[in-house]
Amino acid sequence: MCGATVQSMNHVRAMSETRLNPETNEIEIERVTETRLTGFIIHAMLASTVMLLPLIKTIPIPVVSGVFLFLGRKLMTGNSFLQRVTDAFAERRRLPDNNPLNLLGRKKTLIYTGVQVLCLLGLFGFKQISSITIFFPAMIGVLMSIRAFALPKIFSDDDFVALGDPTPV
Amino acid sequence: MIIHLIPHRKDILRRKPHYLSDWTDGFKRKRQVIPAVLFLYFACLAPAVSFGTIASEITNGSIGVVEFLLGSGMAGVMYSIFSGQPMAFLAPTGLTLAFTSGLFRFCSLRQMSFFPVYAWVGIWTSFFMTLLGVAGSSKAIRYCTRFTDEVFNGLLSVNFIYEAVSSLRRNFMIAHMNDPMNLTMPFVALSMALGTFLSTMKVVKFEATKFFNTKIRTQIKNFGPVTVILTFTLLNLLPWFKKFHVPTLIVPDTFQLAGGRSFLVGLKDIPTNYRMLCAFPAILLTALFFMDQNISVRLVNSPDNKLKKGPAYNVDLVALGVITGGEFEFTSAHHFIPSAFC
Numbered sequence: 001m002c003g004a005t006v007q008s009m010n011h012v013r014a015m016s017e018t019r020l021n022p023e024t025n026e027i028e029i030e031r032v033t034e035t036r037l038t039g040f041i042i043h044a045m046l047a048s049t050v051m052l053l054p055l056i057k058t059i060p061i062p063v064v065s066g067v068f069l070f071l072g073r074k075l076m077t078g079n080s081f082l083q084r085v086t087d088a089f090a091e092r093r094r095l096p097d098n099n100p101l102n103l104l105g106r107k108k109t110l111i112y113t114g115v116q117v118l119c120l121l122g123l124f125g126f127k128q129i130s131s132i133t134i135f136f137p138a139m140i141g142v143l144m145s146i147r148a149f150a151l152p153k154i155f156s157d158d159d160f161v162a163l164g165d166p167t168p169v
Numbered sequence: 170m171i172i173h174l175i176p177h178r179k180d181i182l183r184r185k186p187h188y189l190s191d192w193t194d195g196f197k198r199k200r201q202v203i204p205a206v207l208f209l210y211f212a213c214l215a216p217a218v219s220f221g222t223i224a225s226e227i228t229n230g231s232i233g234v235v236e237f238l239l240g241s242g243m244a245g246v247m248y249s250i251f252s253g254q255p256m257a258f259l260a261p262t263g264l265t266l267a268f269t270s271g272l273f274r275f276c277s278l279r280q281m282s283f284f285p286v287y288a289w290v291g292i293w294t295s296f297f298m299t300l301l302g303v304a305g306s307s308k309a310i311r312y313c314t315r316f317t318d319e320v321f322n323g324l325l326s327v328n329f330i331y332e333a334v335s336s337l338r339r340n341f342m343i344a345h346m347n348d349p350m351n352l353t354m355p356f357v358a359l360s361m362a363l364g365t366f367l368s369t370m371k372v373v374k375f376e377a378t379k380f381f382n383t384k385i386r387t388q389i390k391n392f393g394p395v396t397v398i399l400t401f402t403l404l405n406l407l408p409w410f411k412k413f414h415v416p417t418l419i420v421p422d423t424f425q426l427a428g429g430r431s432f433l434v435g436l437k438d439i440p441t442n443y444r445m446l447c448a449f450p451a452i453l454l455t456a457l458f459f460m461d462q463n464i465s466v467r468l469v470n471s472p473d474n475k476l477k478k479g480p481a482y483n484v485d486l487v488a489l490g491v492i493t494g495g496e497f498e499f500t501s502a503h504h505f506i507p508s509a510f511c
Binding site (some may be wrong): 001002004006009010011012015017018020030032033034035037038041043045046047049058063064065066070071072078080081082089114120123124131133143144146147148163166167 | 181187191192194198201204205206208209210213214215216217218219238239240242244250255256262266268271272274275309310314316317319322324325326330331332334336337340358359362365366370371373376377391398401406417419450459462465466469475476477489492493
């Protein structure tokens with residue numbers, strides 16, 4: 001058991017009061033109710049579910065799959081890496097000025113995004129091969145060293161800032 | 170004051186003034202809390218049950234749904250009380266599941282009994298995590314920049330979608346084996362999954378539509394996801410729908426641990442040098458928890474979310490470490506329960 005990104009982010013979303021910004025026509029977070037109460041009740045309910053097993057039995061597996069699709073999809077929004085993957089097919093004029101594609105040009109943005117895509121595929125493959133998954137954390141280290149040692153050969157510090165990934169000092 | 174002796178006192182001092190309001194704020198905004206609880210209950214139940222099912226498959230029924238529900242429920246309750254950032258939730262993840270299955274396979278290859286090893290790995294992990302937290306190591310996570318964060322995050326998204334797709338695909342495989350001409354069930358299942366997914370997406374975006382008024386729109390956004398899940402579940406109970414035999418969740422009928430085993434596991438069932446060797450897999454698991462935990466909490470604390478009460482990474486880490494150890498509850502002499510700590 002450890003901090004789970006998907007559930008945590010959905011918790012924050014569920015507790016935020018949003019407002020439709022009429023200018024950009026986007027939903028913005030106005031404020032978030034930060035409370036321990038929700039986590040407490042939800043998990044107490046979760047543990048008590050062992051008393052309700054006959055009811056849980058009636059939930060169809062496809063509905064669970066649907067919830068999984070929703071949770072996965074919901075986590076994708078706000079991930080600027082996946083955003084850049086779709087932006088790679090976008091026309092530059094249609095993107096805002098502060099988009100990395102406009103700041104850095106298509107080639108550099110594509111290299112950076114491409115490296116990330118390869119890393120994602122690598123991690124996913126690593127996870128699929130069950131005999132080596134136990135060393136998964138080491139792969140995160142590999143990713144960190146790619147970012148720390150290999151990428152600075154191509155990108156300057158300003159490039160990283162434009163990509164929303166400033167180098168820590 | 171003892172508080173000045175520990176390196177992460179800043180974390181505690183930052184969160185302490187908010188502790189009371191952390192509880193009372195929830196009571197003040199019941200209109201937000203009730204729908205959130207209802208939806209997130211399902212959002213936490215779904216992974217716990219399906220990871221529990223997968224775990225029971227890969228460990229030959231050694232750990233199952235009941236352990237996952239009890240384990241994540243109790244851990245979550247403790248975390249909501251003791252963590253520094255209660256907006257983050259603990260849950261079983263696909264990666265820790267992969268770790269457990271790796272450990273199980275290793276144990277069965279070496280013909281070692283799994284539970285004592287599992288318990289010892291848990292104890293070591295708890296120790297390492299607490300140590301990392303007390304040492305204030307969460308600072309190190311800043312070297313893990315957005316580059317890594319987002320790939321990791323993307324992996325989790327892809328993973329959730331992959332699980333859903335492979336579950337739906339399995340229906341097709343099974344139906345095809347039985348009768349290639351009759352694929353009604355897999356297609357009904359597919360439309361059910363897509364129906365749940367698309368209508369949930371629709372209702373949470375309902376706030377941005379032009380229909381009705383703000384109050385009703387907010388209600389639809391809040392209660393929508395639960396209504397969708399309940400509607401599809403009830404639909405499946407209707408007699409004319411039941412004949413499709415869409416598979417439902419497989420859980421034991423009554424409250425019993427997987428395989429009907431007893432609560433107690435002997436920690437002394439493996440020799441002392443093996444108990445020490447369990448520290449090595451525990452290092453890997455600690456690394457996994459450390460990354461996963463800190464990345465999740467960092468995403469929650471991200472400025473985009475406009476949280477005001479401030480982060481407390483090291484408190485979170487200590488809480489997690491103690492909870493991992495505390496998962497071996499109901500201590501009796503040298504016997505512990507390992508709930509599914511992963």
